[in-house]
Amino acid sequence: RLHQIRKKTLKKIMQTRVGASYEFTKEVQRKICNSNETGNCKQTQCVYRGLTMLDLAVWSPSPCVTCLCSEGRVVCDEMICPTMHCPSPATPAGRCCPVCMEPGRNTTYSGLSPELSGDSPVPSHPKDHIVPLTQEDIQRIVWREEEEHREEERLRRKDEARKKRRRERKEREERQRKMFEEKRREEEEALRLQMEKEEEEWRTKTEEADKGQQEEESRMTEERSRKEEMEQQKEVKEEVWLRGDVFQMPSKEELLPPPVPTHPTETDELKETTVVLPAGCDISDVSMTCENVQLIHFPPLNIPELKSLSLEGNNISSIPAGAFNGIPNLEWINLKKNKLTSAGIDPKAFMGLKMLRRLYLDENLLDVVPSDLPSTLQELKINENKLRGIDENSFQDLSSLVILELEGNLLSEGNVNPRAFAPLIQLSYLRLGRNHFRTVPQGLPKSLLELYLENNLIEEISETVFNQTTNLNMVSLRHNKLDETRIAPMAWFNHRNLESIDLSHNDFYLVPSYLPKSLVHLVLVGNKVERIPGYIFAHMDPGLEYLYLSFNRLDGEGIEPESFFGTYHSMMELCLDHNQLIHVPLGINEMTNLHLLRLDSNRIRSISEESICDPDLQEETTLVALRMENNYIDAMDVSPSAFSCLRYGSSVVLKPQKTIQRIHRTRH
Structure with missing residues (x-):
């Protein structure tokens, strides 16, 4: 490589000198042509030492002599050196003229060399003398070329590394984007298939319910026709008897007057009702239960004192108007696991129930919230239905509602009106799990205390979504798609009543x-x-008491010495099991109020004397349950004082432990 650089440098020097000689030749040729009276330049040749030179050719037979071919004549000029006024003149190797040298040193008075001073060794004018380069100058130029080459190589490698990192980052981002898009497509496809499946199930159940209803209507039509026919026959008989037809005269027994009707007692009414209802129904005091007895229609009841009615697990598909006229004082109705459809419930079915407090409609086929529900209602459950939306009037006049459960439906932020919950001024408990929400729904009531949104598709929590719910005490967001970057900093930071948050099974x-x-x-x-x-x-007041971090990826570097700062006097239960910890985290021995500590199923190999019990604390610890099984701890290596602070009767679980797989190699 060094040889190539030197060769390249010498080539540049020769090109520079030849270029300068060529410029000098052109200048002389121009002057000669201008001096010619005719203005014509004749091309003649010169012979010098056996070599033929063209006219105006310039060459240097020796370092200090320059020759010119002019119209067949050779003209040579020797370089004239200037007069030197110095005590020690000397002529360096490769130069024609002497230079001043310091006595005893090989340094010129003329200052830096042309290469170091920035002056070019090649004359910029034909009259300037060409100063030949010394070996030292050539070495310096070669060294400079090597340095420049090394710098260029370093910059090139740096640029290639930067381009490679940029390319890898783009490829990684592209892979992540494709994975995200693929995952999103899969989820959307799964959601579409699920909705199609649910739609098909709903359609099948609806068809079955319609078919059953049609069969029942056909049966009732036949029965009605039979009764009408019997009544017609009876009328014909009475008409014949009135005409005096002897062949149709009734017998003596038939002429006897009918018995005088008596008013049935309350017990007789209950017996009559029991006889009419299918087997399996139970009536006691003010409650009635007819569960899983294959009822198809809502039974006609006339028990005004009835308070509780359960018809769970039947095949009832409709509730006609006036179905509750005979039981107007009901406070609780359970219609779970039937085949009720929104079209099958008459809009005025529940209007007469002025005492109704609880209504359960879980596991039916409803696609909208029933209309005109009683204003006295305090608890409404419509879980596991086919609700496709909630409009602004769905909960109109339900100002007394406290508990609302709408889990397992087809609700999303796109089909729930932001004003839907506005009438629910006393709502405290809201369950919206197992729906299709991607964000927390808007317009939650101010009175809300507990909110359950588990098993949705929620990806972010905006800064304003909880602005109105200042009384919120508990939020459950289990099984969603949240991570630490998608929660707005001020989403719930200033809430003064929010004490419990469940973020399990997300992407934190x-x-x-x-x-x-x-x-x-x-x-x-x-x-x-x-x-x-x-x-x-650290900012929490009075402090965090329960922290559950089981089944995560915490290792020896994931917990800092200040990680638990602010919880030393408040923490009561700490669960760090099923992680990758290699030692007991720092700070646990300072938790003076800790009752339960779980460190099982980690990679802990030893327990130091101060990791659980702080020797500086004199009082007895409050810890009553310590679990450290399924680690790599050798019980023989545990110091007797490691658990000295635990109170008498505390539970310490150390067994079983994992075994370390070791490979013993035989030495030859």
Whole structure:
């Protein structure tokens, strides 16, 4: 490589000199042509030492002599050196003229060499003298070329590495984007298939219900026709008897007057009702139960004192108007697991129930919320139906409603009106799990205390979604698609009443920041948590009491010394089981109020004397349950004082432990 650089450098030097000679030749030729009276330049040749030179050719037979071919004549000029005024003149090798040297040193007074001073060794004018390069100058130029080459090589490698990183990052981002798109497509396809399946099931059940209803109507039509025919025959007989037809005269027994009717007692009415209803129905005091007795129609009842009615597990598909006229004082109705459809419930079916408090319509075929529900209603359950939307008037006049459950439907932020919950001014408990929400629904009532949104598709929590629910005490967001980057910093940070948050089975890699100051109970089970940032709980007042981080990815570096800062006097239950911890985390021995500690199913190999019990604390610890099984702990290596602070009768589980697989190699 060094040889190539030197060869390249010498080639540049020769090209520079030849270029300068060529310029000098052109200048002389121009002057000669201009001096010619005719203006014509004749091309003649010169012979010098056996070599033929063209006219105006310039060459240097020796370092200090320059020759010119001019119209067949050779003209040579020797370089004239200037007069030197110095004590020690000397002529360097390869030069024609002497230069001044310092006595005893090989340094010129003329300053830096042309290469170091920036002056070019090649004359810029034909009259300037060409100064030949010394060996030292050539070495310096070669060294400079090598340095430049090394720098260029370094910059090239750096640029290639940067381009490679950029290319790899783009490829990685592209792969992640494709994976995300593929996952999203799969989820959408699964959701579409699920909706198609549910639609097909709903259609099948509806068809079965319609078929059963048609069969029942046909049966009742036949029975009605038979009764009408019997009545017609009876009328014919009476008419014949009135005409005096002897052949149709009734016998003496038939002429006897009918018995005087008596008013039935309450017991007789109950007996009559029991006889009419299918076997399996039970009536006692003010409640009636007819569960799983294959009822097809709503039974006609006339028991005004009845308070509770359960018809769960039948095949009832409709509720006609006036179905509750004979039981107007009902307070609780259970119609779970029937085949009720929205079209089969008359809009005025529930209007007469002025005392109704609880209505259960779970596991039916409803696609809208029944209309004109009683204003006295306090609890409404429509779980596991086919609800496709909630409009602004769905809960009109239900100002007394406290509990509302709508789980397992087809609801989403696109078909739930933001004003739907506005009439529910006393609602405290709302369940919307197992739906298709991608965001927390808007317009939640201010009175809400507990909100359940598990098993949805929620990806983010905006900054304003909980602005109105200042009384919220508990939020469950289990089994969604949340991570620490999709929760707005001020989403719930300033909530003063929010004490419990369940974020289990999401996509968290860190314990999320900006948790509520009032938080007491935090659940992050089944995520991908790798780190608990320092001081993440420091702002909480009075402090976090329950922290569940089981089934995550915490290792020896994921828990910092300050991770539990702020919980030393409040933490009561700490679950870190089923992680990748290699030692007992720092700070646990400072938790003075801890009752339960789970460190089982990790990779812990030893327990130091101070990891559980702090020797500086004199009082007895409150810890009553410690689980450390399924680690790599050798019980023989545990110091007797490691659990010295535990109170008498505390439960410490150390067995069983995992075994370390070791390969013993035989030495030859």
